[in-house]
Amino acid sequence: MPAITSIAGRGLPLRGDDLDTDRIMPARFLRAVTFEGLENHVFEDDKKDNPNHPFNDAKYKGAAILVVNSNFGCGSSREHAPQGLARYGIQAIVGESFSEIFLGNSAVLGIPCFTAEKTAIEHLQAAIEKSPDLVIEADVANGVVSAGTLGIEATVPSGLRDAFVTDQWNPTAMLLADFDKVRAIAKGLPYVSGF
Amino acid sequence: MPTLFHNVWNAHSVRTLPSGQTQLFVGLHLIHEVTSPQAFDMIRQHGWRVAFPERTFATVDHIVPTSVQKRPFIDLTAEEMTSVLERNCHEYGIQLYAPGASGGEHQGIVHVIGPEMGLTQPGMTIACGDSHTSTHGALGAIAFGIGTSQVRDVLASQSLALDPLKVRRINVDGHLRPGVFAKDVILTIIRRLGVQGGVGFAYEYGGSTVDRMTIDERMTMCNMSIEGGARVGYINPDDTTFRYIEGRPFAPQGPAFTRAVEWWRQIASTPDAEYDDVVHIDAGSIEPTVTWGINPGQSVGIHEAIATNADEEALTFMGFKAGARVEGTRIDVAFIGSCTNGRLSDLEEAAKIVKGRHVAPHVKALVVPGSQAVSRAAVARGLDQVFTNAGFEWRGAGCSMCLAMNPDKLEGNQICASSSNRNFKGRQGSPTGRTLLMSPAMVAAAAVSGEVVDVRAMLDEVHA
Numbered sequence: 067m068p069a070i071t072s073i074a075g076r077g078l079p080l081r082g083d084d085l086d087t088d089r090i091m092p093a094r095f096l097r098a099v100t101f102e103g104l105e106n107h108v109f110e111d112d113k114k115d116n117p118n119h120p121f122n123d124a125k126y127k128g129a130a131i132l133v134v135n136s137n138f139g140c141g142s143s144r145e146h147a148p149q150g151l152a153r154y155g156i157q158a159i160v161g162e163s164f165s166e167i168f169l170g171n172s173a174v175l176g177i178p179c180f181t182a183e184k185t186a187i188e189h190l191q192a193a194i195e196k197s198p199d200l201v202i203e204a205d206v207a208n209g210v211v212s213a214g215t216l217g218i219e220a221t222v223p224s225g226l227r228d229a230f231v232t233d234q235w236n237p238t239a240m241l242l243a244d245f246d247k248v249r250a251i252a253k254g255l256p257y258v259s260g261f
Numbered sequence: 262m263p264t265l266f267h268n269v270w271n272a273h274s275v276r277t278l279p280s281g282q283t284q285l286f287v288g289l290h291l292i293h294e295v296t297s298p299q300a301f302d303m304i305r306q307h308g309w310r311v312a313f314p315e316r317t318f319a320t321v322d323h324i325v326p327t328s329v330q331k332r333p334f335i336d337l338t339a340e341e342m343t344s345v346l347e348r349n350c351h352e353y354g355i356q357l358y359a360p361g362a363s364g365g366e367h368q369g370i371v372h373v374i375g376p377e378m379g380l381t382q383p384g385m386t387i388a389c390g391d392s393h394t395s396t397h398g399a400l401g402a403i404a405f406g407i408g409t410s411q412v413r414d415v416l417a418s419q420s421l422a423l424d425p426l427k428v429r430r431i432n433v434d435g436h437l438r439p440g441v442f443a444k445d446v447i448l449t450i451i452r453r454l455g456v457q458g459g460v461g462f463a464y465e466y467g468g469s470t471v472d473r474m475t476i477d478e479r480m481t482m483c484n485m486s487i488e489g490g491a492r493v494g495y496i497n498p499d500d501t502t503f504r505y506i507e508g509r510p511f512a513p514q515g516p517a518f519t520r521a522v523e524w525w526r527q528i529a530s531t532p533d534a535e536y537d538d539v540v541h542i543d544a545g546s547i548e549p550t551v552t553w554g555i556n557p558g559q560s561v562g563i564h565e566a567i568a569t570n571a572d573e574e575a576l577t578f579m580g581f582k583a584g585a586r587v588e589g590t591r592i593d594v595a596f597i598g599s600c601t602n603g604r605l606s607d608l609e610e611a612a613k614i615v616k617g618r619h620v621a622p623h624v625k626a627l628v629v630p631g632s633q634a635v636s637r638a639a640v641a642r643g644l645d646q647v648f649t650n651a652g653f654e655w656r657g658a659g660c661s662m663c664l665a666m667n668p669d670k671l672e673g674n675q676i677c678a679s680s681s682n683r684n685f686k687g688r689q690g691s692p693t694g695r696t697l698l699m700s701p702a703m704v705a706a707a708a709v710s711g712e713v714v715d716v717r718a719m720l721d722e723v724h725a
Contacts, residue, residue: 238417
């Protein structure tokens with residue numbers, strides 16, 4: 067599990083607030099015991115409904131950095147949503163705000179979610195729309211996202227930022243590292259010991 | 262002074278991780294067939310064991326058919342996902358409640374069976390791979406929705422890496438008017454604070470209105486916290502809570518129950534607790550509320566017009582005009598059920614409206630009890646007869662048309678009056694299907710009227 071300090075790649079601007087995980091990954095694609103193939107169904111209904119949807123647009127093919135607006139990933143806790151995006155090739159998401167569950171689910175997959183001011187996001191989206199080949203660099207450690215001459219302050223929540231840069235973003239091993247302490251906490255809880 | 266959130270957080274903090282996040286012990290882990298199979302695969306690949314199998318409970322709810330629940334299910338994918346959960350639970354020693362197996366009579370929506378079995382208790386941390394886990398906060402637990410990788414973490418370590426939340430106190434005071442329910446209160450709160458308003462917060466609900474609520478009503482409130490952006494919603498435990506828990510299968514018994522109540526009182530927020538934010542809601546001003554849009558914050562009182570500056574995308578999708586009313590909208594489907602409003606008291610309130618009436622000829626109406634226990638209790642009271650005599654379908658327990666992972670789904674651009682929690686585009690199984698969220702009594706009123714109406718007019722008839 068490598069440290070993730072910075073991600074570079076082309077951008078994909080996706081405008082709209084409150085894009086929920088049912089839209090990112092409709093529930094019918096959760097009818098499976100693996101996450102395989104979910105990349106084929108990202109925003110499936112929105113894409114069908116709108117031929118100009120950015121995920122339909124050839125000029126954004128191969129993009130690694132998704133740029134969204136506010137409350138992205140709200141609703142269902144389905145990890146299938148960030149799993150689909152990750153398998154599609156998205157390596158970082160920059161937005162005004164994120165649902166906490168989505169942000170946490172993305173982090174565990176090694177996808178940092180950067181938060182930036184509304185106007186900064188709009189500038190970034192506009193820059194990508196104008197120049198889809200622009201290479202975006204999302205710097206986790208320093209909290210900056212840059213695109214050509216544009217540089218915006220964009221931060222990952224500090225706990226997760228430190229987890230990314232110290233390669234501890236997938237926390238299971240860390241949670242097991244001091245298991246005696248887990249047992250001790252359990253033992254001290256009245257409801258675990260039967261009151 | 263600390264809140265219940267802080268007390269529970271501190272009691273369950275294992276350590277501060279090198280990243281600065283907290284390792285939080287999870288007291289109760291609930292799993293279901295849709296978000297757990299990949300988690301089991303991951304622990305198997307790594308050779309991890311399940312750390313505390315006795316602290317995880319499983320059921321099937323999301324994909325389970327509600328028409329015929331005899332095994333094997335006709336839906337082969339549902340059968341496969343249930344079988345995989347059975348194998349995983351068997352391999353790791355986890356209690357499962359599923360049709361066709363021992364304990365199957367306890368099957369139901371995970372957020373309905375946790376409280377009804379007495380698994381959910383005050384002061385616990387609870388995690389489940391489902392965003393409506395916030396429901397369990399109604400009993401004074403701190404309950405988180407999590408993703409599948411976090412399900413893996415809880416299986417492997419009985420803990421999660423989390424950052425603490427701020428706490429917003431939401432005081433609801435005054436008397437709800439007849440025909441106004443907990444669902445209307447929470448829809449009003451979400452409308453007022455916004456669907457993003459709770460991001461970064463746990464919502465603590467209180468005030469005289471909440472104090473008088475039953476646990477079922479409190480669960481409706483806490484359930485939809487996530488629709489307001491708050492991952493956690495809770496209500497401090499009180500005598501109503503203790504009375505609800507006493508005698509349930511997993512509740513502490515005898516002297517242990519007395520000691521438990523003592524601890525439960527101690528962990529509650531004190532009257533002088535400090536909050537990061539405080540909001541006041543006047544219960545008396547709340548109307549029966551219906552959503553008109555594509556997120557749960559887009560709602561109006563039943564006699565209120567949709568704002569003239571309402572979101573264009575939502576209006577277009579739903580087929581409403583700015584300034585119009587939802588009242589009088591012809592519906593195609595009526596759905597009573599879900600972890601929000603699929604409990605016995607919800608069915609009772611709906612049945613009061615339905616009794617002696619009939620579902621409008623053009624409406625498909627279904628009642629899906631939240632659990633098999635809810636179903637049995639309803640049947641014992643003759644509610645199934647009330648509903649079927651009126652032309653409703655009476656189904657087996659499950660999530661059903663709340664998220665339409667089974668055959669219960671909208672077709673085309675049907676409009677559904679629904680007691681569920683989300684009106685997102687495509688939520689009820691058809692990409693163009695439209696959802697109007699409302700209380701179960703309002704759904705019942707819409708079902709028999711064929712259109713969205715003010716349930717209060719029917720209450721008067723009931724009383725007359």
